[in-house]
Amino acid sequence: MRQAHGVGAVRAGDAAAGAGLPGDPLMLRAAHGLARTCALLLDGTYGSRVVLLVGSGGNGGDALHAGAALALRGARVDALLLTDRPHAGGLAALRAAGGRAGSDAAVLDDADLVIDGIVGIGGRGGLREDAARLVAHAEATAATLVAVDVPSGVDAGTGEVPGAAVHADVTVTFGALKPGLLVDPGAGCAGVVELVDLGPAFDAALGAPEVEALEAADVAALLPAPTAESDKYRRGVVGVAAGSDAYTGAAVLAVGGALRAGAGMVRYSGPDLPTALVRRRWPEAVVGEGRVQAHVVGPGLGTDDAGLVRLRRVLGDGLPAVVDADGLTLLAGEPPLGGPLVLTPHAGEAARLLGADRADVEARRLEHAQRAARAYDAVVLLKGSTTVVAAPDGRVRVNATGTPWLATAGSGDVLSGVVGALLGGGLDPFDAASAGAWLHGAAGRLASGDEDGTGLAGGPVVAEDLLDALPRVRRDLA
Numbered sequence: 152m153r154q155a156h157g158v159g160a161v162r163a164g165d166a167a168a169g170a171g172l173p174g175d176p177l178m179l180r181a182a183h184g185l186a187r188t189c190a191l192l193l194d195g196t197y198g199s200r201v202v203l204l205v206g207s208g209g210n211g212g213d214a215l216h217a218g219a220a221l222a223l224r225g226a227r228v229d230a231l232l233l234t235d236r237p238h239a240g241g242l243a244a245l246r247a248a249g250g251r252a253g254s255d256a257a258v259l260d261d262a263d264l265v266i267d268g269i270v271g272i273g274g275r276g277g278l279r280e281d282a283a284r285l286v287a288h289a290e291a292t293a294a295t296l297v298a299v300d301v302p303s304g305v306d307a308g309t310g311e312v313p314g315a316a317v318h319a320d321v322t323v324t325f326g327a328l329k330p331g332l333l334v335d336p337g338a339g340c341a342g343v344v345e346l347v348d349l350g351p352a353f354d355a356a357l358g359a360p361e362v363e364a365l366e367a368a369d370v371a372a373l374l375p376a377p378t379a380e381s382d383k384y385r386r387g388v389v390g391v392a393a394g395s396d397a398y399t400g401a402a403v404l405a406v407g408g409a410l411r412a413g414a415g416m417v418r419y420s421g422p423d424l425p426t427a428l429v430r431r432r433w434p435e436a437v438v439g440e441g442r443v444q445a446h447v448v449g450p451g452l453g454t455d456d457a458g459l460v461r462l463r464r465v466l467g468d469g470l471p472a473v474v475d476a477d478g479l480t481l482l483a484g485e486p487p488l489g490g491p492l493v494l495t496p497h498a499g500e501a502a503r504l505l506g507a508d509r510a511d512v513e514a515r516r517l518e519h520a521q522r523a524a525r526a527y528d529a530v531v532l533l534k535g536s537t538t539v540v541a542a543p544d545g546r547v548r549v550n551a552t553g554t555p556w557l558a559t560a561g562s563g564d565v566l567s568g569v570v571g572a573l574l575g576g577g578l579d580p581f582d583a584a585s586a587g588a589w590l591h592g593a594a595g596r597l598a599s600g601d602e603d604g605t606g607l608a609g610g611p612v613v614a615e616d617l618l619d620a621l622p623r624v625r626r627d628l629a
């Protein structure tokens with residue numbers, strides 16, 4: 152499990168580990184880890200050209216100390232000071248190591264590596280204009296850009312990017328991951344994230360994480376494995392109420408998602424046309440209502456009265472349910488309904504649920520996912536380049552297994568089926584949503600050939616490809 156801690160927790164860790172002690176041992180430890188990563192990226196420091204962007208706080212201090220270490224290993228290091236009060240110990244160390252400090256941005260033009268020490272966890276608001284100008288200059292060069300702790304301009308606690316920000320190739324962060332490195336849009340500015348250990352005293356003071364991200368082993372441990380005694384009922388029967396005469400594909404894909412994610416059985420109910428198509432594509436699905444352990448409702452349902460009647464009937468029995476797409480639009484006007492719910496909105500649907508602006512949801516994803524979870528007393532899975540899963544009790548997980556290629560028609564229908572299968576298999580809504588997002592994202596990567604999730608290496612996927620990839624993802628987990 153990857154865990155991110157908020158700014159308050161990190162400050163507590165700093166205090167417990169002796170921040171501010173004479174000689175700044177904690178900062179030296181951070182700077183040492185930063186310098187080590189930079190040296191690896193430079194593939195030999197001797198004769199290389201390094202530029203430091205230095206703000207007024209501890210973040211600039213880290214950059215200056217790391218610059219000193221690189222200068223001692225033969226790099227030509229120039230610090231560009233954005234303040235007349237730079238970290239005194241760091242500046243003295245840089246000068247003693249032969250580095251230089253100034254304000255002529257021309258040094259950026261032939262830099263091999265730029266270290267962004269403008270601002271870290273003490274940042275407020277977007278980058279100021281002078282800083283934004285330097286960052287744009289640095290990003291226009293061929294230099295590798297390494298952010299110190301967080302990319303400057305990213306809110307460490309939330310991932311919000313209220314203005315200009317650094318887009319780093321690598322972020323070296325200290326002591327703990329920060330939520331802003333896992334939640335978009337901040338996560339998209341961080342590049343590859345490296346964590347420098349600040350020691351056991353720091354770790355012990357951190358407390359509970361604010362944001363978690365499941366890894367493969369966590370998902371494997373959560374998934375219910377069939378045993379010799381499991382029959383289809385114990386593996387979970389999922390009811391799917393999706394699709395309409397206008398939107399038939401949603402029914403086929405949601406049923407497929409549930410089946411391929413391991414449901415013991417799927418019962419499909421819907422109008423004649425989608426029913427005929429479900430029968431043809433999935434002869435193993437049972438048509439008609441009956442006993443189930445969880446529901447999937449909403450994809451392609453339509454938002455007319457007929458859809459509302461179906462939604463109310465499904466949620467009326469109080470069983471766990473995944474509500475997606477048209478189901479969310481219908482739910483937006485409804486009093487709280489039914490049993491434990493997982494809502495799976497994209498940003499536009501979340502905006503509708505909250506009566507908010509889509510652009511605001513996209514800019515402040517963590518806040519809006521948490522607000523929707525509280526407002527609907529439901530687990531909310533907010534889809535996006537990094538999916539945010541929020542529980543009404545405040546817990547948050549993010550999922551980063553996806554690929555930009557997953558943003559394709561029908562992909563969400565498959566996801567709703569996958570989460571439904573996990574709910575039906577007995578996972579609680581928070582685990583079902585976060586493990587479902589992981590499986591769906593991993594299937595997307597496998598299907599597209601996009602191994603690192605950047606979208607650069609992969610190719611297009613269609614929703615059907617996800618259905619083929621899901622069993623392989625589960626097999627690899629086992």
Ligand SMILES: NC(=O)C1=CN([C@@H]2O[C@H](COP(=O)(O)OP(=O)(O)OC[C@H]3O[C@@H](n4cnc5c(N)ncnc54)[C@H](OP(=O)(O)O)[C@@H]3O)[C@@H](O)[C@H]2O)[C@@H](O)CC1
Nearest residue numbers: 165170178181208209210270271272273274275277279300
């Ligand atoms: N604690 C420790 O021992 C350890 C801390 N460590 C390191 O210290 C960092 C935290 O240091 P910190 O608290 O000094 O804050 P930090 O982020 O450097 O800058 C705050 C200053 O920046 C400015 N500023 C604010 N917003 C801005 C903006 N939008 N655009 C431009 N400038 C802006 C503002 O100053 P102003 O210019 O207003 O005077 C503010 O005072 C942490 O992230 C880690 O890197 C590690 O060494 C491990 C040990």
Ligand SMILES: [K+]
Nearest residue numbers: 270299301303
């Ligand atoms: K920074």
